[in-house]
Amino acid sequence: MTQLLQRQVRNRLLRRFPEDSFELLAPLLEPVELPVRHSLVQPRKPIEHVCFLESGLASMVAESADGKSVEIRHIGREGIAGYPVVLGVDRTPNGTFMQVPGHGLQVAKENFLPTLENADVRQLLLRYVHTCELQLAHTALAAAKFNVHQRLARWLLMCHDRIDGNDLPLTHDFLALMLGVRRAGVTDELHILEGMRAIKSTRGNVRILDRDMLIEIAGGCYGVPEEEYERLIENSPQPSALPLHLNGNHHHHTL
Template sequence: MMEQNRLLAGLELEDSELLFPHMAEMEFPQGMELSMPGLPADHCYFPTAGIISTVVVSPEGNQAEIGVIGREGMSPSSAILGADRNPYRTVIQVAGRGWRVPRTDLLRYLDARPAARSIMLRWTQAFSCQIAFSALSNAVHSVDERLARWILMCHDRLEGDRLVLTHEFLAIMLAVRRASVTNALHVLEGHGFIYSQRGVIIVRDRAALEAFAADAYGGSEREYARLFPARAAGSGG
């Protein structure tokens, strides 16, 4: 249902009824590519479960994840600003489901519904804040702290404590080699924060993991809570 996505749930009833005919519900299998850098972004996606990964790609093919999107948001946020292309690669990191709408239909709808546009623009601000804090974390925090941050962000967006995150995705998330991922997982597991085995991470002590992440986690989450106070609890940012 549309209300399972927090952005769509925030729309007025009349706005929801006008948008619904343009929406198509779909499954999001892990690894599904939603957009590629420089190519037209024909659709926008509103997850109700699972996680979309936003990845920046260098001309030589190096990759680093800069943001994650779950049921609190949509992708690509660049479409809200009128851009017909998303500069990033967006891919389903954790399988789920959600809604798809043609980008041109969404833009026409937002032009006609200023209250809905305001909600979407607030989301764009929240996501740009997440990207900024990802850049800060990559610059100043250790690999272990950065891994703790990403695990917390994924935990915010999924039901339960079990996260299906492959070493390949974790390496992209942290912009490091797989060996560094393995070492960081061992550190967090050694502290008793998580349990990790064969692409599955189980969060065992959320509070201790937050304390370990320190100021690597929480900046963009506070901005999301400020922009969406009624829907901030458990949503991530």
């Protein structure tokens, strides 16, 4: 396999790696297809790989002791699946699996951990974990203080940040998991957003018609974690001189 070049990757964390660290890691990165429902982290099982997503959308899900579950955060090309290993944790009760198919670059945990010996890499990844915590905090804030259609607008914006184009291949079942509501309730909330001409919803797809309207609807429950990611990851001094933006064709955040 020809040497993977840093400028070729789409994952925003890998793009920010110091050049020498990337060159050490590159031969160990294995391209993987990530179909729908593919498990990236199994609950309470040892984390064997870290996966840098290049496309698609993964969901991290929390599950109660009696089997109730809710999506707690998204992972796209802004992040990595299996990030608890950065904190010295070998497993987690939360599961992570693909909701929108894509592909990624996977590395075995034992090959990944030595990269954390580089102070710049360690700082980058710990800053990423901080933005993950912030996303969780704002998910809790949204659940406690905002209406369901505002929370739906927030989740759709977060999906839009991570998926190319304006068509989000999201099922009603997934939207129900995202929001922690019954499936029938999702249909009602989608109709509210459709009535405001922000989206067009069809079976298994939500098309974003007016992103600015979605931001207005979401109100204060969207934006703070996204701004923190830009501040700490994208706009922090970069060890290697790489262009900031991955995707010239995006008109919105490319998290």
